[in-house]
Amino acid sequence: MAIDAKPALPFEVPGGEGYWRAAWRRMKHHRVAMAGGIVILIFIAAAVAGPPLSPYSFDQIDLRHRKALPTLSHLLGTDELGHDVFTRLLYAGRISLSVGFSAALAAALFGMVIGGVAGYYGRWVDNALMRVTDIMFSVPDLPILIILSRYLGGSVAGIIFVIGIFAWMGVARLVRGELLKLRRQDFAEAARAIGARDVRILARHLIPNALAPVIVSATLTVGGAILSEAALSFLGIGIQPPIPSWGNMLQNAQDFVWTTPWLAVWPGVMIFLTVLCFNFLGDGLRDALDPRLRI
């Protein structure tokens, strides 16, 4: 049997503007969030297009020009091995941004599965999954991240995994809370009545309706994940040199704060700005996607 009714969206008014269109309209008015989003897009573009355009490679050593001050040929100077700092900063942006996005995406997907199953099936399944979530929540995350990345860190995939497995609990709770409300609503009952399977009801009807808080939470998680990656790499157990990340560039620069303090400025500024922009963007998305404002 074909069950291809258009999934219901929250507060859809017949003849009114659609949910996502209205959200976008609200979003455009949130100037700070839009600015944050634009800066993020610029950073992504620079990280993708920058390294191939640069005349230097990220691991190109030039021992005759070490710890050089900024010049026209080295826009932000060079570090203690003669690496071009600007090129490394762009390349590190690739690493730090992809760690942030991948960890947040993986965590959001995992959280949706856990929260979806818990909220849909309820009863003992819900109880068991939520107790696990509680335990993961009460574990102090930074110390555990430090231990885990001591032996799983080093590779980009390892760091994404380590950060991701401690970032899904918020999404799981959000989705579960939404589903407890949604699963008894008429459109879910209707789908069940015409014989749709659980997976289909979840994936097509329930999860899409719980997506708004997930998007907000995932956006904020990207910023958090970038901060975690920076902290771990700063401690020397995250991304390993010669692959640059903003965190390990800072670790390196810390040793030279007495002689070449400017090396410590740029990676920190990049982390700070990126995380700030994700927080602004998440805040704007929360306002734009919150359907309660709509009634």
Add this chain to the structure above:
Amino acid sequence: MSRYIARRLLQMIPLFLGLSVLVFLLLALAPGDPVDLLVFGNPHVRPADVVRLKHLYGLDQPLHIRYVKWLWATLHGDLGYSRTYKQPVFSLMASRIGNSLWLQIPALLLALSVAVPVGIYSALRQYSAADYAATLFTFLGVSIPAFWFGIMMIYLCAVWHPWTSLSFLAWLTLPAGGFSSPGVSGGAAVVDRLRYMVLPTVVLSLVFMAGYTRYTRSSMLEVVRQDYVRTARAKGLPEWIVIHKHAVRNTMIPLVTIIALSIPGLFAGAPLTETVFGWPGVGQLFVASVLAGDFAVAQGIIMLLAVLVIFFNLFADIAYAALDPRVRYD
């Protein structure tokens, strides 16, 4: 009330067991047990000795037996022995907790003394310039990497100190890191300790401050919209009494819970800030021991932290229920 507390205490047991399994597995499944690491550091150890040592430490036993033995020892206060520091983990931690508190308590107090008034003011003047400034500050505070802020402060106050020629600003020139200067005693030692405390305390408190400001503001915003605040205004009370007696006191209720929840962190120290400033606290001990592969120390610190977290969670809930008569115990 007592039934509620009893039930919550019983609920703590599975939570504690779950956490202990997690912490145990985290370190038991780590590649390389202590004996492997010993052999790695010293290739002259004979295979027969490896077998003997593994038997001695009980590493040749199945995982569940090791867990029960470890849990039993932990519950009796035996947290194991640190290879790198050559002393029991318990006494090692005990010697560091005080140092962490030296940093954490002033940082927390500083944060609260700024965050609470700023949060309340900014809620009362919502959408004013001051409110936007405060909100921007909280965004900056939660987005800044604390360790980078620490490095920048070290550079400013210990390396660069551009105010060198201005003698009245000389006190702003501060040590880059560490705990105390050697050979200073008496009253001078107090001043000396304070000088070492300034930078890490400021860096640490910024992290707290941003969160508490945001929290106070949103809590206050919710309270001033309540009917009882409108009633207080309607019966003609002066505005300052409405704010002080009716709004602020109710804003404090959720704040107390948040403070209770941050107490466990005080004992665990700040791994990043303490590392940046070379402050010999629990956080710095944690980072150093993990980097050295001395996981017994890390395990001990995490277990202590986990127990404190569980306990203060309960404490926060009870405090909330006790302070707010609207909260029922079931």
